[in-house]
Amino acid sequence: MTIKVLVVDDSALIRAVLGEIIRQQPDMELVGAAADPYIARDLISKTNPDVLTLDIEMPRMDGLEFLERLMHGHPMPVLMLSSLTEAGADVTLRALELGAVDFFTKPKLGLREGLNEYAEVIADKIRTVASAKVQRRLRKPETRSTRPPVQFVSTERVLLIGASTGGTEAIKAVLERLPANCPGVLVTQHMPAGFTRSFAERLNRVTGLKVCEAQGNERLLPGHVFIAPGDKHLKLTRSGANYITQLSDDAPVNRHRPAVDVLFHSAALAAGKNAVAALLTGMGKDGADGLLAMRNAGAHTIAQDEASSVVYGMPREAVERNAACEQLPLPDIAAAMIRAAGGSTTRI
Known part of the structure; x- marks a missing residue:
């Protein structure tokens, strides 16, 4: 079975490199590349991809807002692109809460070389994401859980x-x-x-x-x-x-x-x-x-x-x-x- 992949990223370089990686895989097909979520929305309707790779930081509508709308109205397997920073980590974890299946981090230096170096990892992640179960997500506020204590027989556990x-x-x-x-x-x-x-x-x-x-x-x-x-x-x-x-x-x-x-x-x-x-x-x-x-x-x-x-x-x-x-x-x-x-x- 061929995995249809849609790449969504405002960077033309990343779109190109990810496209190359996807086209090199015998079990994958690049069905489109979008520079922003609005273009992506139209391409999703036209191509019905199996996996979406999604950048978090984009113009017109950021990746999180798009992801939340997507998982509410049209749930599908999503692989997020994240920056390897503390802020990037926080946003990525929020993306996972919203329903993204997995993520990979952009290399800090030498973008083309870095992405190509991790081509096998990226391809494996796309395969994993394609096989994942995805459910419609509804927005829930973060609340700290409170539960009464439970009696334990032993303290050795x-x-x-x-x-x-x-x-x-x-x-x-x-x-x-x-x-x-x-x-x-x-x-x-x-x-x-x-x-x-x-x-x-x-x-x-x-x-x-x-x-x-x-x-x-x-x-x-x-x-x-x-x-x-x-x-x-x-x-x-x-x-x-x-x-x-x-x-x-x-x-x-x-x-x-x-x-x-x-x-x-x-x-x-x-x-x-x-x-x-x-x-x-x-x-x-x-x-x-x-x-x-x-x-x-x-x-x-x-x-x-x-x-x-x-x-x-x-x-x-x-x-x-x-x-x-x-x-x-x-x-x-x-x-x-x-x-x-x-x-x-x-x-x-």
């Missing part, structure tokens, strides 16, 4: 979450349903350096938990969530009675750093049966082997089901390896994690 494509919103959905006194949480989401801090700050605002980008050597405490920083592996270690975060510059695993497998394998060793892990939406197989190691170590393991996954790649790999104790829709995962950690879900 630790929660772990891994995700990739579609994961930013899936992680938020899980964290929003956890009580303020839940066991400490470690999260690995495939995301580049410069974006994870903004991701953590956004989650801190809306989940009711204390969320931050991991710095390493932090003690896990109830209600605290540590996000793996971009370009660093996050591991769980133990010091006496305490769980401690650890960062690593080891080589990428499954082409990723941070990698979910690294986090899960470390938890299998450090926490064993006291760990509860959830592997959420994402392309590829990262996390599946680690989840199996955790299950073999006595941990309770969960995979997100196909129907609720934006991309059912990583969870499928885990299920096929018999790594998951249970497979659940996204809205049920937090309650299952609390239950497995020895807490009551009756007040959630």
